[in-house]
């Protein structure tokens with residue numbers, strides 16, 4: 001860790017044509033932090049406003065006088081910025097390329113004009129179903145064009161969308177619908193991933209039988225696989241039946257910059273997922289600006305981000321950023337290893353992708369299959385690669401750079417969060433030398449700092465907790481329905497700053513190296529899972545008395561889920577019960593929360609006041625029983641010895 005990291009200097013050919021050079025970066029960064037209002041006021045001109053903002057920034061992280069407002073007197077509509085304003089110059093340009101799960105199905109190319117018409121039709125349909133500005137709409141769709149259409153149609157009528165990832169189970173859908181009181185759900189008969197069907201409509205049906213969901217009046221169902229599904233009239237309506245006859249023009253709602261655009265639920269260290277709320281003006285300015293600058297976007301680029309719209313990466317860097325920029329974005333329904341592990345690279349060749357953005361977990365998984373599945377494709381169209389979601393280990397970075405990119409394309413390792421709306425720490429390929437494994441330097445306007453556990457600022461080369469000293473336009477504004485939780489989670493720990501929940505090291509060159517979460521959140525394949533959520537799913541099983549969940553290092557996923565389970569008196573651990581509990585978590589939360597390892601724990605290590613000592617459980621899960629540290633506060637040291645003895649070797 002302490003040896004000097006390899007440096008990949010800026011490629012001079014790339015820099016010669018880049019949007020931002022080293023000098024530009026230094027000058028603009030200085031401007032952005034010296035006078036944020038001037039800087040972000042200028043950047044906001046990239047959007048079309050009904051009323052241009054004059055009050056650019058009004059932010060205070062002071063808990064007595066807390067506020068985050070950007071462009072507060074501006075008015076705009078996000079869908080107009082993603083569609084209408086391109087029609088003159090880019091009406092016939094491809095907005096979306098849709099690549100099916102099955103490569104034998106013809107790809108679909110949707111122009112800006114067509115996308116505009118499809119969004120307007122759905123927006124009209126939503127209005128006809130009574131959806132009004134400020135109403136919440138849940139979107140539970142596969143990665144198909146309708147997912148993009150649905151988000152933009154909500155934006156057009158001022159409805160707040162809440163996209164729920166298609167891998168979530170009925171209980172998770174129900175929790176999210178209940179939290180934001182959705183009136184309407186847009187789903188599909190089924191999804192398709194790697195040839196396997198996902199019963200989306202059936203999951204919605206099951207969710208709507210659960211408590212708290214009776215605000216839902218209508219379920220719009222996209223016919224996707226064509227399989228028969230149960231339709232409950234009058235609640236359920238076929239999408240095409242409601243949408244097809246609608247007019248292709250729809251007057252957009254005038255939205256204030258600070259009106260909500262969407263809610264996206266994400267796991268925290270305690271309790272139920274939080275509804276991260278983003279507003280319209282600042283979010284769109286930030287998503288579009290970062291997309292253009294970080295990916296060095298040009299008019300003829302074909303841009304592909306492999307994320308799902310169920311995550312923030314899909315929101316900012318498949319939908320809002322690229323479309324606000326008039327880019328051509330690829331929407332991929334499938335998975336990296338279907339029908340073969342060459343799929344990503346074949347899709348790149350097929351559509352001549354120039355900018356490619358994916359996750360370290362996918363890179364590590366594909367790296368396992370060797371170079372041949374990559375080498376047999378061309379990939380000559382590529383000019384820039386990106387990663388997001390978790391730290392990328394230098395081996396995977398080098399493989400991505402050398403094998404996938406043939407040492408021709410720089411890699412942008414982009415650090416950000418659902419809460420940040422857009423990328424905050426990242427290389428700009430024409431401006432910043434790369435170091436494998438480092439997200440490098442802050443984006444314009446972003447002021448990272450490191451603090452120790454007491455909140456003392458650490459200068460120079462240091463490792464600590466990552467905080468941000470000032471706001472940026474894409475920052476979340478609140479936790480939906482729980483502003484107190486917003487303040488408590490992000491602003492109370494280190495007063496006067498936004499606390500990211502991440503640990504981070506800064507090297508002698510001022511480069512930032514994210515070391516991972518410092519809270520009880522596990523990053524599984526770039527997705528956040530709260531240990532508390534998995535624990536409460538386990539404890540909801542009648543035979544479980546207590547559960548404790550921690551992360552452990554996993555070769556492909558980055559982190560895996562390790563669960564310790566104590567059964568109620570009289571229940572004996574069996575292989576069947578083991579399987580049943582794993583299946584129970586999948587059923588309660590969804591496959592992404594599947595425990596990788598489940599260890600029976602006759603007891604859990606606790607302090608004398610009854611607090612579970614997770615630090616010790618983490619060390620046992622990591623198979624580092626010699627690093628348990630101070631165990632003198634344990635109520636019963638025998639518990640730890642037996643857990644170490646009984647550890648299931650991953």
Ligand code: WT7
Pocket residue numbers: 266312313387388389390391392413414415416417418419439500501502514516517523526527528
């Ligand atoms: C957490 C946020 C932002 C979109 C995807 C995840 C981790 C994200 C990186 C990176 C190291 C990263 C952090 C962060 N993370 N990108 N490039 N290097 N860590 O969004 O689900 O909100 O998770 O992902 O731990 O806090 P998210």
